Amino acid sequence: MHITTFEFLFYWLLVLVVYYFLPRRAQNVLLLAASVLFYGTWSWRFVGVLAILTMANFFWARLLRKGQARIPWRLWLGIGGNVGTLVVFKYADFYVPELLQLLGGGATLEWVLKIVLPVGLSYRILENISYLVDVYRGQIPASRNLVDFGLFSFYALKLLSGPIERARSFLNRLAEPRLVDNDVIARSFTLLVIGAFRKLVIADTLAGVIPPLMFESPSAYGSWELVMGLLIYGFMLYNNFAGYTDMMRGLSGFFGLPLSSNFFCPFFSRNMTEIWTRWHTTLGLWLRDYIYLPLSRAFLRRNPNPRRWANVVVPPMAAMLVSGLWHGLSWNLVCWGALIGFFLVISRLPSLWRPLMPPDRQPMWRQLLGMGAVAVAMAFSLVLFIMDFNTAADFYERLFFWTKWVTPPPLAVFGVALSLGLDICQYVRRDEVIFLRWPRWLQAVLLAAALLAIFLATRLKPAEPFIYQGF
Amino acid sequence: MNRAEIIDGLRDFIRTELLGEPDAELGVDEPLITSGRIDSFSIAQVAVFVETAFGVYVPDNELVVDNADTLAQMADLVLRYAADDATD
Numbered sequence: 056m057h058i059t060t061f062e063f064l065f066y067w068l069l070v071l072v073v074y075y076f077l078p079r080r081a082q083n084v085l086l087l088a089a090s091v092l093f094y095g096t097w098s099w100r101f102v103g104v105l106a107i108l109t110m111a112n113f114f115w116a117r118l119l120r121k122g123q124a125r126i127p128w129r130l131w132l133g134i135g136g137n138v139g140t141l142v143v144f145k146y147a148d149f150y151v152p153e154l155l156q157l158l159g160g161g162a163t164l165e166w167v168l169k170i171v172l173p174v175g176l177s178y179r180i181l182e183n184i185s186y187l188v189d190v191y192r193g194q195i196p197a198s199r200n201l202v203d204f205g206l207f208s209f210y211a212l213k214l215l216s217g218p219i220e221r222a223r224s225f226l227n228r229l230a231e232p233r234l235v236d237n238d239v240i241a242r243s244f245t246l247l248v249i250g251a252f253r254k255l256v257i258a259d260t261l262a263g264v265i266p267p268l269m270f271e272s273p274s275a276y277g278s279w280e281l282v283m284g285l286l287i288y289g290f291m292l293y294n295n296f297a298g299y300t301d302m303m304r305g306l307s308g309f310f311g312l313p314l315s316s317n318f319f320c321p322f323f324s325r326n327m328t329e330i331w332t333r334w335h336t337t338l339g340l341w342l343r344d345y346i347y348l349p350l351s352r353a354f355l356r357r358n359p360n361p362r363r364w365a366n367v368v369v370p371p372m373a374a375m376l377v378s379g380l381w382h383g384l385s386w387n388l389v390c391w392g393a394l395i396g397f398f399l400v401i402s403r404l405p406s407l408w409r410p411l412m413p414p415d416r417q418p419m420w421r422q423l424l425g426m427g428a429v430a431v432a433m434a435f436s437l438v439l440f441i442m443d444f445n446t447a448a449d450f451y452e453r454l455f456f457w458t459k460w461v462t463p464p465p466l467a468v469f470g471v472a473l474s475l476g477l478d479i480c481q482y483v484r485r486d487e488v489i490f491l492r493w494p495r496w497l498q499a500v501l502l503a504a505a506l507l508a509i510f511l512a513t514r515l516k517p518a519e520p521f522i523y524q525g526f
Numbered sequence: 527m528n529r530a531e532i533i534d535g536l537r538d539f540i541r542t543e544l545l546g547e548p549d550a551e552l553g554v555d556e557p558l559i560t561s562g563r564i565d566s567f568s569i570a571q572v573a574v575f576v577e578t579a580f581g582v583y584v585p586d587n588e589l590v591v592d593n594a595d596t597l598a599q600m601a602d603l604v605l606r607y608a609a610d611d612a613t614d
Contacts, residue, residue: 185587192585193610221587328565340590343566348586351570352577361543361571370570403567410546413562 056096058215058302059255059513066093071309083202083229086310090211094174101173108140109208112183116190116197125191133187141180144172146384175214177381181341182207186222188345195223203229212307216299218315219337233311243308245488250301252505253294253477255512261291261470262519270442273450277458281450285434287467288441290474293321295519296335301487320482322475325414325425327395327402327432338378347374362407371403372396382440387447391439398432527580527608532601539575540597544568554598559591572600582608 056063070089074082095102115133119126186207190197198204207225269276269284276284297318304314315337324330331339350370358366372393379392414422438447481487490498533554542548544564558564564572569589576582584594584607594600 189585189587194585194587223587329562344587347566348570348573348589351567352574352586355570355574356577359571359574361567367567370567403565406565406567410544411563411565411568415562 087206090209093211104173113204119191130191137180137183149384178217181219212303218317235311242488243305246301247305248505250298251509254298256508257470257474258291258294259519261287264464264467273453278454279461283463290471320478323482324429325422327398342374346377371399387439387444394436529601532604533597555596557595559595
């Protein structure tokens with residue numbers, strides 16, 4: 056069952072109606088059952104894999120501490136088990152052909168080829184690791200409620216592509232009474248409409264204007280076309296993923312289970328650190344909390360000099376390499392991670408010799424320059440994110456063969472303008488549902504226009520897939 | 527070790543080591559992370575300073591805007607984990 060279908064909407068509306076009539080404990084059971092059923096519509100094999108993973112983490116977490124004492128090898132084994140699961144399923148494309156070649160192939164190994172990556176597994180692995188670490192540190196007790204932990208694992212509205220939630224806050228929310236008042240409903244509905252608008256109107260329009268072979272055969276295009284294609288892809292990717300997240304957050308709000316924000320106007324980031332607080336925020340925070348900060352602290356304990364090269368270089372590079380590998384096992388993604396890590400290190404260097412100047416206190420020209428530099432850096436690295444290594448090399452090479460200016464397609468200008476307009480409205484007041492503060496008549500006009508645009512967009516062409524579901 | 531001592535220690539460290547302005551005004555409720563005055567790397571420095579100066583380990587995922595944006599919040603966090611360490 057795909058998210059941009061009416062079946063999906065009706066399914067969750069039906070669940071919602073039943074949900075409101077149930078007591079809290081039964082609400083969790085219903086949500087778990089509905090989520091498992093929803094996941095089963097993708098593949099029952101996925102359900103089996105995730106169920107085993109959920110049970111393993113549920114019981115293993117209870118063995119991490121003996122009274123107050125921590126047992127480190129059990130934590131590392133738990134983390135290793137989760138990473139191993141990811142390796143087995145996610146990287147099958149990489150190692151199965153090699154393995155078959157090594158072992159001479161044959162029918163006995165055919166079953167190995169049938170390994171399919173369960174949708175959303177990468178997100179689940181990160182949530183499991185943070186859960187085990189938090190239990191180990193004693194920040195949360197190991198869950199003793201299999202229904203709640205199962206829901207943390209299977210909750211359909213965050214399962215496919217995040218947001219990456221922490222057990223600490225999510226399990227607490229499950230144990231509390233649900234609050235769904237008029238404010239929550241207004242906020243949730245607004246997020247749902249914004250998300251659908253971003254995905255179905257902006258992202259899908261932009262996806263339609265990118266030449267289909269541009270990222271497969273870049274040598275057939277001129278430099279301006281490639282630059283424009285890359286920018287359009289950047290805006291498309293943003294609206295695709297942010298749209299998905301807003302839709303899920305909106306829908307989840309109706310169930311009284313708010314999900315974490317994942318995007319907030321990333322194109323207005325003024326430095327490379329800021330963008331990770333605005334683009335895929337929950338992944339950025341996970342990397343910060345479980346890779347970057349532990350490594351930074353370990354290095355600083357050994358040598359507290361903040362200018363020491365290892366203190367400056369290793370933690371951001373390691374965090375971004377993990378990010379690259381998390382997205383997929385390929386050289387281009389490893390290089391993408393290394394490049395982002397390199398940009399982070401470069402952006403850090405000036406602050407080693409003079410104090411940080413808060414972006415809000417910088418003159419406007421410097422803020423705009425920073426936004427431009429971040430956009431260029433991200434677009435440049437995006438090439439490695441979407442193309443294999445050889446094609447990316449061709450792409451970079453073609454960029455420097457200047458060709459004459461090409462006028463961008465009107466639909467691309469329209470889509471980018473809509474995206475930026477929406478962002479500006481949210482950014483100015485630092486409020487993602489700013490529209491709720493506007494006059495009622497204006498809200499009504501905007502809502503009608505957004506719903507009409509969504510309706511027309513879905514009638515004109517079928518919805519494009521959610522890109523981040525592939526991870 | 528009381529709250530005022532922790533705030534004074536943190537204030538001195540942040541002014542001297544992170545902001546490079548030993549005489550700068552730094553109120554207990556002045557935002558540090560959200561204002562952009564300290565970043566992730568500086569947060570790691572603060573965390574290591576807390577370990578060495580007060581002997582308290584604050585977990586990484588506590589060092590977020592909601593818990594550690596101001597001197598007052600940081601001091602409360604240190605006191606909370608000092609109490610946790612004492613009960614362990």
